[in-house]
Amino acid sequence: MSASSMLPQKRPHPDSKPKLPALSETERILYELIRSKQNIGIWTADMKRETGLQTTVVTKTLKSLQNKNLIKDVVNIHNKARKIYMAMEFEPSKEISGGSWYSDGSLDIEFIRILREQCLKHIERLQIATMEAIYKSIQESRVFKVECTMQQIVEIVNAMVLDKEIEELKSTGIGDFSKVPSGKICYKSLKGREGPKIGALSSIPCGVCPRIGECTPDGIISPKTCVYYNKWLSLEF
Structure with missing residues (x-):
């Protein structure tokens, strides 16, 4: 996860239309179309089809709207060759961006690895730890x-439970659980105990996949066709 993608950004509410600078008729038509697509955005080919504008006109108008800070282009993880545009006040939907584990259209494996290490470190330090x-x-x-x-x-914690790296417990409120209210779900490291060190869904779940270098959104090996990835996405956290 890159630093810039995680920084909290204060944006206008999507339902409140921003104050617009002076726009030409072509700019207004294209901007209204792009904004109507909200967090899904729209591909340039679809813009041309829906507006009837020529390629050169669309290209020139998009550049002008970007210069006026009204629209932005975003990466579609399912087809990086397609340039998607949306209004500045919207954030890409998970279907477009891939969700919080993606940065600039790619799975942020390094961020996942470090966050996983930190979770385990603090669980071991606390011995018995709640999610909070x-x-x-x-x-x-x-x-x-x-x-x-x-x-x-x-x-991350739920993935570590699946990988048998930590265990999920319910506090009894006594002994090792004395600092956790009775009945509260908490976690304990399984380090040193028998059990697999790496599970099939490790690292959400791509971090230890031997084919990760060959995995692309539209390739033969892809998150869309990966059994483990789809199983992980279907979990209730």
Whole structure:
């Protein structure tokens, strides 16, 4: 996860139309079309088809709208060759961007690896840790220059449970669990115990895949056809 992609960005509410600078008729038509697609965006070929504008006109108008900071181009993980445009106030949908584990259209394996290591480190330090305690410890450690989200921690921890690296327990409120309210879900390291060190879904789940170098959005090996990846996405966190 690149630093820039994780920085909180204050944007106008999508339902409130931004104050527009002076636009030509062509700019207005193209901008209204792009904005109507909201967080899905629109491909240049579809712009030409829906507006009837020539390629050169569309290209020139898009550049002008970008210069006026009204639209942006985004990467579509399913087809990087297609340039998708959307209005500045929208963030790409998960179907377009790949979600929080993608940066600039590519799975951010390094971020996943480091976050996973940090989760395990704090679980081992705390011995018995709730999800909230793991998240708080990582935030206070300031290992990351930018803030990771609770949802990212939840997904990482659940993957580690699947990989038998940690175990999910319910606190009894006594003994080792004395600092955790009774009935609260918490986690403990399985380091040193018998069990697989790396599971089929390790690292969400691509970090240890031997074919990761060959995996592309539209290739023979792809997240769209990967059994393990689809199984992981279907989990309830």
